Amino acid sequence: MTSRTAARTALVVEDERTINDALAQRLRAEGYTVEQAFDGPSAVDLAARVSPDVVLLDVMLPGFDGLEVCRRIQAARPVPVLMLTARDDEADLLVGLGVGADDYLTKPFSMREVVARVSALLRRVERAAALADERPAVIRVGSLSLDPGTRRTTVGDAAVHLTPTEFDLLLCLAREAGQVLSRERLLREVWDWGDAWGSASATRTVDSHVKALRSKVGAERIRTVHGVGYALEEVG
Structure with a gap:
């Protein structure tokens, strides 16, 4: 576990508490600081307060859905977003990508794959920053x-x-x-x-x-x- 990883903050947005807690627990075990939200409005508010490095975002949420959460978060500040969806429907996936999501996972998923996707998203952010300096x-x-x-x-x-x-x-x-x-x-x-x-x-x-x-x-x-x-x- 590196100090770089330990400094990263992940925001988990999922209304099913068992899934949310499982994701949070695994990410904390990997060295991330984790914030949790369970509905659309609280997710947007929390993102504004903690400025997460990565967001894991369920599509179906109370208040307003994950697509609207993604729009509002990205409008305020660009951040990598991993969408979590129960539907493997290409139209839904394209809408998610269109509002600023970087990647998506279809439920059910393994925690190993979640961690790998999150790590890959953050490595790409680091590479992009290094490239900008060049x-x-x-x-x-x-x-x-x-x-x-x-x-x-x-x-x-x-x-x-x-x-x-x-x-x-x-x-x-x-x-x-x-x-x-x-x-x-x-x-x-x-x-x-x-x-x-x-x-x-x-x-x-x-x-x-x-x-x-x-x-x-x-x-x-x-x-x-x-x-x-x-x-x-x-x-x-």
């Missing part, structure tokens, strides 16, 4: 531009709002534009997952984020190679 060059693929330092994306003259995960995914594809990157490689480089994550859940994670990304930068820019992965194409 002031890397802007990457252009056709009319699409990505600035890794400021994490800004434009298509032509129009700014495109991407979640942190969407930006990392697009950046990974842009660095090797025209080349097909496998889902496994994307999972390793974007999500920080190892080979142990070769599951249907992992595949859905990549595919759902690609679908959300296409809706923002244009479907024609990201080519699917069935059974393999994705490639970013140059579009004027």
Whole structure:
């Protein structure tokens, strides 16, 4: 356990107390400081007070739902959000990604997977901060531009709002534009997952984020190679 991990604060938002307590207990065992909320309004208030480093957020909540919680938290301050959902419905997942969630888990899930996802989210935040200090060059693929330092994306003259995960995914594809990157490689480089994550859940994670990304930068820019992965194409 590192002092860096010990300094991290996780906010767990789940109305089922047994699940909330189990998540909190496991995260505390991993060295996190944990705050707990059980409904939408208290989650937003608590996030404003404690400024968590990561949020684990159930979709179905009393007061108002997790999607509204995510919107309000992200509007106040960007923070990585792991959505927890009982429904494995792509439309719901895309809505969650669209309001600023970085990743999602479908119930039931293992505590080991929760910890791994949270750790991966926080490592990506650290990498993004380090990259900003390096002031890397802007990457252009056709009319699409990505600035890794400021994490800004434009298509032509129009700014495109991407979640942190969407930006990392697009950046990974842009660095090797025209080349097909496998889902496994994307999972390793974007999500920080190892080979142990070769599951249907992992595949859905990549595919759902690609679908959300296409809706923002244009479907024609990201080519699917069935059974393999994705490639970013140059579009004027």
